[in-house]
Amino acid sequence: MSGNLSPFHFAIVGGGTAGWMAALLFAHKWLKPASEQTRPVKITLIEAPDIGIIGVGEGSTPSLKRFFQQLGIADSEWMPACQATYKTNIRFVNWSPAAAAMGLGSDYSHPFISQPDLHSETAFYSNCFKRRLGLAVETAPEKFLLNGYLAAQQLAPLTPANFPFRIEYGYHFDSGLLGQFLKQKALAMGVQYQALTVTAVNQLPDGRIASLTGEIADGDSKAVQTLDADFFIDCTGFRANLLQQTLQVPFESFASNLFNDAAVVLPTEAFAIPPVETKATALSNGWAWQIPLRHRSGNGYVYSSAFLSKDAAELELRQHLGLLDSEVNARHLQMKVGQVTRSWEKNCLALGLSQGFIEPLEATALHLVQSSIEQFIDAFADFSDEGQAEFNRQVHQRFEAVRDYIVAHYKLSSRSDSHYWRANSSNMQLSESLRQILDVWFRQGDLAQELSRQAQGRQPSGSHFGATSWHCLLAGYGVFPPLRQPQPANVSDAFTELELAAFFNGCSLNFQPQHLLWRD
Structure with a gap:
C-alpha cells in the first residue's frame, strides 16, 4: 500500500535542540521499514549555516530521561559527548527572608519525585497542613523526598540492579553540544539535512505553506533553491518566521506577571x-x-x-x-516570554522559542518542547488535522499551568530590598487557577484535592507541577502563619514518627558520587 503513495514530507526549519528533538521523535515514529508503513515519510531539517547556537549550560526535568529511553540512547553514550551531569534537585537560595526569620532556613529544595517518595509524600502533606495550623513540625521539602538526600550528599541517582525503586532525575548539559549529538543521531536514522538560508515562505491560496525559497552557498556565489513539503515545523527561534510572521498567529506576552526579559x-x-x-x-x-x-x-x-x-x-x-x-x-x-495563541496552525507547528518561552527558573523549556512533540505525534498519527483544535487547547493550558507555578515564585517571595521585588509581591495579575490554589492554601484547605479538581478540566494534558511540587514551593518559602504560643502538648510530627531520615539515609547507601562513575 505504501508503495502507491508519495512520501509525506515534514520540513523542520531550524536546528538547535528543539529541531533535532522533533527530527528524532518523528523518525522514531514514522521512518520505519516499508512493510510497517501505511505511507512513506520523508523528514528534512533545514538550517541556516550562519545562525549560531547559544550553547549555554542548561538543565532539564526528568522528561528528558524518557526521551533518551524511547530512542534507546544510554546515559553513558550521550552524557560524555555533551559534558552532562546528573540533576536531582533545584536549590533556591535567598528567595524568602521570611522563611529564614522563622527558622526555616535561607534556602530550600525542590527535589524531583521518585518511587521511594510514595512512602513519604502523605507525611509531607500532613506536616504542611499542621504547620498551616500553627504547629511546630518539620516541613523542609528536602527531608521528605529521596532526591533531596542525594543532592545533599552529592550522590548520582543511579542504583544497583537489586534496588527495587525507580529513581527520577534530570540532567545538566551543554545545549550546543546536545544539538550536535542529536543531529548525528537523526542523520543516522534517515533524517535528511539541508543547509539553506530561507529567504521566502511561499503560501497556497488557502494560506497553507507550500514551499520555502532559500539560498545555498556555492563557492563565492549563492544558488537559489525551492523546497516543497507537506508539513512545516517552525524552530526558527523567537523570530518565528513561519507561524508568527507568515501565518500571522498572535503572540500572548506574559510580561504583565513575569517581568524578566x-x-x-x-x-x-x-x-x-x-x-x-x-x-x-x-x-x-x-x-x-x-x-x-x-x-x-x-x-x-x-x-x-x-x-x-x-x-x-x-x-x-x-x-x-x-x-x-x-x-x-x-x-x-x-527573552520573549509568553506563548502563541495556537501552536499548530494550518500545516505548520511551532516548537521551542517559536512556540513560546517561560523563563528558565524551573527548567521547563525542553519539557514543553518534548511534550508538544509527543502530543503532536499522537494527534497527527494519520496525517489528519482533526486533532488540531484539541492539541492547541491542551498545549495552551500546559504553558499557562507552568507560567502560574513560576509566577508564584515571585508573588510569594518575601524579599523587599528593591523596587523589582516589591513590584512582584504587589502584582495582582494572577490567573484564576493560581488564585484558587493560593486561596486553598491560606484557608488550610486540601491542596492536592484542589489541584485534582483543576486537572479534571485540563485532561488529558494535566500540569507538570503536582501537589508535591506546590508543597515544596509553599513550604520552602515558609508561607505559614506564626506558630501557636504556647504549643499544644504532644504534637504529632510525621517526619519523626515515620523515621524518614533513617529510611532515606538507608536508601542513600545504594548510591555513589557521579564523578566516580566517569572513571574508565
Whole structure:
C-alpha cells in the first residue's frame, strides 16, 4: 500500500535542540521499514549555516530521561559527548527572608519525585497542613523526598540492579553540544539535512505553506533553491518566521506577571566534585543560575530590563561570582516570554522559542518542547488535522499551568530590598487557577484535592507541577502563619514518627558520587 503513495514530507526549519528533538521523535515514529508503513515519510531539517547556537549550560526535568529511553540512547553514550551531569534537585537560595526569620532556613529544595517518595509524600502533606495550623513540625521539602538526600550528599541517582525503586532525575548539559549529538543521531536514522538560508515562505491560496525559497552557498556565489513539503515545523527561534510572521498567529506576552526579559551569561571553572543540583540564587532584580557541567560551570543572571540596566546586571553577576577582575567575556541574551495563541496552525507547528518561552527558573523549556512533540505525534498519527483544535487547547493550558507555578515564585517571595521585588509581591495579575490554589492554601484547605479538581478540566494534558511540587514551593518559602504560643502538648510530627531520615539515609547507601562513575 505504501508503495502507491508519495512520501509525506515534514520540513523542520531550524536546528538547535528543539529541531533535532522533533527530527528524532518523528523518525522514531514514522521512518520505519516499508512493510510497517501505511505511507512513506520523508523528514528534512533545514538550517541556516550562519545562525549560531547559544550553547549555554542548561538543565532539564526528568522528561528528558524518557526521551533518551524511547530512542534507546544510554546515559553513558550521550552524557560524555555533551559534558552532562546528573540533576536531582533545584536549590533556591535567598528567595524568602521570611522563611529564614522563622527558622526555616535561607534556602530550600525542590527535589524531583521518585518511587521511594510514595512512602513519604502523605507525611509531607500532613506536616504542611499542621504547620498551616500553627504547629511546630518539620516541613523542609528536602527531608521528605529521596532526591533531596542525594543532592545533599552529592550522590548520582543511579542504583544497583537489586534496588527495587525507580529513581527520577534530570540532567545538566551543554545545549550546543546536545544539538550536535542529536543531529548525528537523526542523520543516522534517515533524517535528511539541508543547509539553506530561507529567504521566502511561499503560501497556497488557502494560506497553507507550500514551499520555502532559500539560498545555498556555492563557492563565492549563492544558488537559489525551492523546497516543497507537506508539513512545516517552525524552530526558527523567537523570530518565528513561519507561524508568527507568515501565518500571522498572535503572540500572548506574559510580561504583565513575569517581568524578566533578559539574561547575562558567564562561565566559571568546573567543580572538582560536581553537585547533582541546579542552584537558583535570588539577586537584586532577578536570580542567578549555577549549572555544573563536567568541563565548566554555567552561570547566568535572569533579570528585568525595566528595573536593571545591561551593564548593572553584568556587574552584579560578576560580583556574585567573584569575577570582578576577570577578563572572561559575558554574553547578553534577550527573552520573549509568553506563548502563541495556537501552536499548530494550518500545516505548520511551532516548537521551542517559536512556540513560546517561560523563563528558565524551573527548567521547563525542553519539557514543553518534548511534550508538544509527543502530543503532536499522537494527534497527527494519520496525517489528519482533526486533532488540531484539541492539541492547541491542551498545549495552551500546559504553558499557562507552568507560567502560574513560576509566577508564584515571585508573588510569594518575601524579599523587599528593591523596587523589582516589591513590584512582584504587589502584582495582582494572577490567573484564576493560581488564585484558587493560593486561596486553598491560606484557608488550610486540601491542596492536592484542589489541584485534582483543576486537572479534571485540563485532561488529558494535566500540569507538570503536582501537589508535591506546590508543597515544596509553599513550604520552602515558609508561607505559614506564626506558630501557636504556647504549643499544644504532644504534637504529632510525621517526619519523626515515620523515621524518614533513617529510611532515606538507608536508601542513600545504594548510591555513589557521579564523578566516580566517569572513571574508565
